[in-house]
Amino acid sequence: MSKTKIRAAIVGWGHTSFGKLPGETLESLIVSAAREAIQHARIDAADIDAVWLGHFNSGMVPDAFCSSMVQGADTALRFKPATRCENACASGSAALYAALDAVQSGRVRVALVVGAEKMTGLDTAGVTRSLSGASYQPEEADLSFPAIFAHFATAYAGRYGDPTEAMARIAVKNHRNALANPLAHLRKEVDLDFCLTPSDRNPMIAPPLKVTDCSLISDGAAALVIAHPEVLGGLDRAVGFRAAEQVNDLLPMSAKDLAAFEGPRRAFEKAYASAGITVGDLDFAEVHDCFTIAELLTMEAMGLAAPGEAGQLVREGQTEKGGRLPVNLSGGLKAKGHPVGATGVSMHVLAARQLTGDAGGMQVPNAELGLCFNMGGGAVANYVSILEPLRA
Numbered sequence: 323m324s325k326t327k328i329r330a331a332i333v334g335w336g337h338t339s340f341g342k343l344p345g346e347t348l349e350s351l352i353v354s355a356a357r358e359a360i361q362h363a364r365i366d367a368a369d370i371d372a373v374w375l376g377h378f379n380s381g382m383v384p385d386a387f388c389s390s391m392v393q394g395a396d397t398a399l400r401f402k403p404a405t406r407c408e409n410a411c412a413s414g415s416a417a418l419y420a421a422l423d424a425v426q427s428g429r430v431r432v433a434l435v436v437g438a439e440k441m442t443g444l445d446t447a448g449v450t451r452s453l454s455g456a457s458y459q460p461e462e463a464d465l466s467f468p469a470i471f472a473h474f475a476t477a478y479a480g481r482y483g484d485p486t487e488a489m490a491r492i493a494v495k496n497h498r499n500a501l502a503n504p505l506a507h508l509r510k511e512v513d514l515d516f517c518l519t520p521s522d523r524n525p526m527i528a529p530p531l532k533v534t535d536c537s538l539i540s541d542g543a544a545a546l547v548i549a550h551p552e553v554l555g556g557l558d559r560a561v562g563f564r565a566a567e568q569v570n571d572l573l574p575m576s577a578k579d580l581a582a583f584e585g586p587r588r589a590f591e592k593a594y595a596s597a598g599i600t601v602g603d604l605d606f607a608e609v610h611d612c613f614t615i616a617e618l619l620t621m622e623a624m625g626l627a628a629p630g631e632a633g634q635l636v637r638e639g640q641t642e643k644g645g646r647l648p649v650n651l652s653g654g655l656k657a658k659g660h661p662v663g664a665t666g667v668s669m670h671v672l673a674a675r676q677l678t679g680d681a682g683g684m685q686v687p688n689a690e691l692g693l694c695f696n697m698g699g700g701a702v703a704n705y706v707s708i709l710e711p712l713r714a
Contacts, residue, residue, distance in 0.1 A: 326562035327596070330425035330433075331712055333549045333557045334363020335671040340542035340659030341507040348383050348440040349391045351543035355664075356395035356436050359545035364558055367396035370547075371430040373404040376417035376437035377663040380455040382448075383440050392436055399434075410456035410698030411612060413437065414544070414666025415568075415705035421548050422566055431550045437667030438543035449539050453662070456699045458574040468536055470575065470700050471613040472528035477580035478615065479530070482630035486530055489614035490517035491636045493534045493656060496611060499643065500653025502683030507540045507659030535614040540659030544668040560712035561674040564597035564691070569704045578701070583623035585704045586697065590624045593693075593706035601625040604647055604708075605689040606676055608669040610697040611654040620695060621649075643686075651676075651684045666696035666705060677711040 336358025338351055346354075352375065360367050375389050385391070389404040409416035414437030421433035441449055450466045457463070457470060478485050494514050500506035517534040520526045524533050554560050569592065571585030572578055578585075594600060601624055609624075611617035621632035626640075626647060635641065641649040652658045652672045655665060673692040675681040694707040 326564055326710060326712065328422060328426060328563040328566055329551050330422045330548050330563065331551065331554060332546050332561040332670065332674045333554065333559060334359050334365070334547035335674055336362060336545040337505055337668060337671050338543045339505050340540045340661060342442045343541040344442070346440070346541055348385050348388060348438060349394060351440060351541065352388070352391045352436050352438045353394040355438065355543035355545035356392050356434060359434065359547050360396060363547040365432065365547065367398035370399065370402060370432050370434045372424060373399065373402055373434045373436070374417040374421045375404065375406045376414035376435070376667060377406055378408055378410060378413045378439060378456070380452040382444055382452045392434065409703045411610070411660070411662045412666055412696045412698030412703040412705055413663045414668070415696040416666070416703070418546065418667060418670060419566055419568060419705065422563065425548050425550050428550070431553055433548040434545065435548060435667060436543060436545040437664040439661035439663040440541050441539050441661055442541050446539065461574055461576055466528065468528040468531050468613065471615055472531050473575060474580045474619065474700070475530050475615040478619065481581045485615060485618055485633055487518065488618055488633035488636045489535055490514055492611065492614040492617050493517045495642055496650050496654040496656040499651050499684070500657035503652050503658055506653045506657055507538050508657045531613060531615070537612045537655035537660040538657070540661045542659060542661035542664045542668070544664050544671045546667060546670060554712070559678050561677050561709050562712040563707055564599070564710055565593040565706065565708040567592040567596060567706050571702050571704070573699065573702055575700055582629065583619045583701045585701045586620060586623040586695065589704040589706040590695070593708050597708040599691065599708065601647070603691055604693050605691050606648045606651060606686045607693040607695065608652060608672055609649055609654070609695040610665070611650055611656050612660060612697070614656065616697070617649065617654070624695070648686055651681070651686065666694070669694040669696055670707065670709070673709050677709060
């Protein structure tokens, strides 16, 4: 029996391919994902009460005011309220949680949530500069995000030992998982030796992080239709939220213990308590592997492994498909791709597909409880959702 407490459910979704998409603009991506979600939900766009858009931007495109772009998906969306949400790489979840609050309040009956980013119009150096805006500028303005997460990896190594092999195994796993995801950016298998060894094809970016430890620069969008329980009766499917918890930590790296994801840990604890579960009740998880060290730290923050022991968990294959808790069956940010504003929404689309038996080659048999963890910055903005099927 459902124990869902949140009075809002996912009733439809859309998801573009992720990748380098030269024929797509920010607007076309938003419109495509929104249109697919509306059609999938089998609702009339006129019944949508409000729209939320998750989009980071930070100079990656000139479209600084883009919330009304979604109106291009259907003429009936004109004059609907639309709001853009930004919370770094968790902008998509920020938009989703704003919509959940509005639906639960009763002010909105049906909401449309879109997450989108167009990143590949800039070169790698330009994207790196844009993403660095999500760090603490007084102290970290000169650091790239690979360099920021290299600090996490170095702190972890100093306390628990070198995580390089475990990080490489995470990369191998997520690339293998992406082979089953037709929407993934990089559907290419890599082997452990390649991921472990610096080379011309896998150079060191910010020691100890190599290219294979870093998520991709991707274009893409994803969308969800959220509905109040009172309007679910005539709809085909519904995925409910057992929990939706946000925890923000301090922004400066210097103020935190980098070997412990304390903000994420607190978000997981709140979500488990709200849902009335433990980590052992989960059937799968989509987590924020912006860098492989982030997935490793997340395994410990979510209680899947004790501090310092996530490497053994990975070596034993416990997070593989068919393991104790399959993690990032979509390929994760590492191989599915990371169009930053889209990522949080994408995670929830993939989770909803799992819970309604619609995940294709990614499917976990009889999945009943799934988790999404979306993170903004260096473990600063942390969102944990626990979802279950209400009607498949």
